[in-house]
Amino acid sequence: MVWSNTRDKQLQERAHQVIPNGMYGHESVAMMPDDFPQFFAKAEGTRLWDIDGNEYIDYMCAYGPNLMGYARPEVQSAIVEQLARGDTMTGPGPGMVELAETMVSMVRHADWAMFCKNGGDATSIAMVAARAYRGKKKILVARGSYHGSAPWNTPGMSGIVPEDRAHIIYFDYNDLDSLTKAAKFAGDDVAGVFATPFKHETFSDQSHVDADYARGVRKLCDELDALLIVDDVRAGFRLTRGCTWETVDVDPDIACFGKVIGNGQPISAVLGANKARKAVESMFVTGSFWFSAVPMAAALATMKLVRETDYLKQLVTIGTLLRTSLDAQASQYGFSIRQTGPVQMPQILFDDDPDWRFGYRWCQLAMKHGAYLSPYHNMFINAAMTEADVAKTLEATGAAFADLQANRTTLEPQAKLGVLKRLLAS
């Protein structure tokens, strides 16, 4: 089949009539290379089909949620069974307690669990809990890190007032000196420190957490009697079967999870230590669908797969194979790429590409050959991926590299560069 996007373009035109900007949020293709499809008809296993019928090996995994493969049978069964019994009811199902017990048993620091919908629900609960904990106000956040789109953290500043961030103090990730300075600036008013499990910002190389830094954050929080919060919404359960900072042997007081925990069903979670229990018990937080039974059934099924399968090994095997193969392929075609962060969550950026002409063109071509990659956002490996998927991906990326090589000297700067530059400068 020849790739085409006739239907997608038509639907985008209709969308522009009735949806602001035609689409909004992280799944908008506004910042993606031209021709990226906006609307999808089907998803199964490692594959995604757009509404023109084009098939992709999908490395975005719904921007994270697809951990075990789309429509994973064990999870689908749990959804359908629970749906027949009840979903959104006047109270939760018994699965809520079972899920809390399960996650508390899996995540080392956790003594209790709360469930919500958005990742941002979880991070906002954690932030308010830090303030409720000792009545202090300042929240220390790593500069450039994303903790959701609520007013205290959205990267878009339209409609945001200074008071929304009056008590947010920024520091540089992986830099204990910077953190210490921020804490000193806050004086005796530090309520909590937000720690991203590792540095995973858009348009940037990723970096692993430094173990000394993580231990330093823990020590500082203990000294200040402030809560240490790990926002594991994006990375949770892709690096280890618990909180990501267990990999550096540091326990937070609260960790936020979301994305993968129901393998695509809408559920997020706050997992905390007893130290933080009274704080959350004193708060009022809720949502119309936070106690729905179906997403909890899906989460129970997903957590069973997390515990009982070798999914983690598969993520590492496939992620490593993809990384080494792409490195070799890039060299073969005379390009140098940087693949950063954990192999389960690849970020791929081109060297010598100040105006993004290589990265954007490469992703556009790979997409048209059947591999859906992002030129600016970290990607995700899912447990359904096989060596055959990687081989097929390399055909697509190989075709993209070949075109890039052939047109290297005549490529135009990325048309969206102006927007990008403004974004990067802000």
Add this chain to the structure above:
Amino acid sequence: MVWSNTRDKQLQERAHQVIPNGMYGHESVAMMPDDFPQFFAKAEGTRLWDIDGNEYIDYMCAYGPNLMGYARPEVQSAIVEQLARGDTMTGPGPGMVELAETMVSMVRHADWAMFCKNGGDATSIAMVAARAYRGKKKILVARGSYHGSAPWNTPGMSGIVPEDRAHIIYFDYNDLDSLTKAAKFAGDDVAGVFATPFKHETFSDQSHVDADYARGVRKLCDELDALLIVDDVRAGFRLTRGCTWETVDVDPDIACFGKVIGNGQPISAVLGANKARKAVESMFVTGSFWFSAVPMAAALATMKLVRETDYLKQLVTIGTLLRTSLDAQASQYGFSIRQTGPVQMPQILFDDDPDWRFGYRWCQLAMKHGAYLSPYHNMFINAAMTEADVAKTLEATGAAFADLQANRTTLEPQAKLGVLKRLLAS
């Protein structure tokens, strides 16, 4: 079957180990009369079964979402079909555009739609949009009204800092003088006015919106070039097939919907006029599951039922029958009750019941006889309810009234009164 709650009590004990307070949020039974079940096994049509197997006619309707009857076949089919194709993917399905077109065509003031998860997502988007609209900051909110549990509005003040509400100014609902004073206090800095469709606060009588007041709010917003926002999350589509203020012929600039629009599936919506489009287009808001296809398919099926069935007539018929029957029944047993607000969303409070001993005891007994009612929160009628359901409800409430009458002089004040009084005073 004899009512019992052995399993529920056991599960509540387990819950207390791993969930803060054993449960949190609006579906916690902490404020309900003793013995109310916390966990539910099944929901279908008008009925709810707790985990001990007790069956209830459920007047809470999941605190709103159940509009067409639990597990309504037309909606269930749409869910299962879409689930087989795809749910949370790397972009939305085509149903998102169809749903936006549908809702824009149904809701008079709407030119565009955005979808999210929590009702509170929708109200927060509206609030930020009002500030983005002209760069002004003050938001006028009716005292005591609920617009979600984000820091700018949660009724629980633990962990909330003064800056969270630095630009929120309160006025009294249905009182134009109070609103005008609040606007004067804000000077030339009024960004938007939040209007609840009618007054529906917990522990209080409800009141309908006064049409003159609604027109006055519209006029004020026009004079100040501020956005008029109707938070229709709780009442939307139960009073009319559009925004509730269409019933008084006043159009907002933005209306927030949630709860019912997917008949229980997790989806909320912001519906706005073109006047507010640029404001939302300038913002960055998103959530991991906002673009999932299944809740949109459920919403399309629900909106079809809204358009094509006489559900609204059924809500009014049943709600009216329940109200007149309960009034008669109360008199018959020598009690006087106040049933306020629209019949589709009843609030029932006892006269001469300062310590809630009648209301709490009456609900507890009705529950044990199979009618699930709330003594403090407005209830909801759903379109699956029949005259037979009302007759069965009246058996339960009759038994409750008889007991109340027999024990009238020896009833103890409601044990939770201390908590209630603190809550009401705060």
